[in-house]
Structures are given as C-alpha cells and as structure tokens.
Amino acid sequence: MKYFFLSDGWLIGRIWELGGLWNEIAWRRKPEIEQTTLCIWENDEKLWLYRVEDAILMVEVKPSLEIAATMTNPAIGQVVLKRLITADQAIVILCNSTDLNSDS
Numbered sequence: 001m002k003y004f005f006l007s008d009g010w011l012i013g014r015i016w017e018l019g020g021l022w023n024e025i026a027w028r029r030k031p032e033i034e035q036t037t038l039c040i041w042e043n044d045e046k047l048w049l050y051r052v053e054d055a056i057l058m059v060e061v062k063p064s065l066e067i068a069a070t071m072t073n074p075a076i077g078q079v080v081l082k083r084l085i086t087a088d089q090a091i092v093i094l095c096n097s098t099d100l101n102s103d104s
Contacts, residue, residue, distance in 0.1 A: 001051050002084035004059060005093070008039075008046040009067040013060035013079060022056070031056055041099035049090060056084065 006012070015022035015031045022031050032053040039048045052059065059082045062068075085093075 001087060002054060002056060003087060003090040004050050004052070004082045004084050005040070005047040006035075006050055006061055006082070007063075007067075008048060009064050010061050011064050012050075013062050015056055015060070016058040017055050018057060033059070038094065039101050040094065040097040041101070042097070046101075049094070052084060058083065 012033060015033070017027075017031075019026075024030055033056070034051045036049045036051055039046050041047070050059075060079055061082055062079045
C-alpha cells in the first residue's frame with residue numbers, strides 16, 4: 001500500500017499507473033483509494049490520510065468549487081499532482097504531528 005495526505009475539501013482527479021492514466025476498462029475496476037479515519041492539522045488545514053493500492057503511481061488533486069471560491073488568488077483549473085509515500089513515511093508524519101485526530 002501507498003499513502004498521501006489530502007486537504008479537507010480537495011477532490012481526487014485522474015490516477016496514474018505504470019502504463020499511464022488509469023484505464024478502468026483494461027483493469028476492469030476502479031483504482032483502490034480509501035480515505036482513512038486519520039487526519040492531521042498543518043497550517044490551519046485539515047489533512048486526511050488516504051491509502052491507495054501499489055499499482056497507483058500518482059494522484060491528481062484539485063480544490064472543490066467551494067474551496068476554489070475562497071482562495072485569494074485561485075488559478076483556473078488549479079491541479080496538484082500528489083506524490084505517494086510509504087507506510088513508514090506516513091507513520092513518521094503522523095508521529096511528528098502535534099495535532100493528530102482520528103474520526104472514528
């Protein structure tokens with residue numbers, strides 16, 4: 001499994017795997033992406049921990065319309081590509097966080 005943190009209110013866009021963009025027809029399924037119940041607070045932002053399957057290399061994320069409307073300088077079509085981290089890296093980030101929450 002791989003992991004990434006995503007700000008509350010941001011959405012997942014396209015998914016990349018080794019052969020390029022995730023192709024649901026070729027894979028015969030959607031990619032496995034799951035929001036966990038763990039989050040941290042960083043710079044007054046709530047960041048949720050997501051778990052993804054190993055076949056996923058990169059995830060495109062973008063702000064929801066509500067979040068984009070509140071940005072002081074929103075770029076049209078603003079998208080961020082998230083690098084994925086290992087379980088060990090996620091644990092280090094969670095352990096080093098001064099404000100860890102679990103939404104169970």
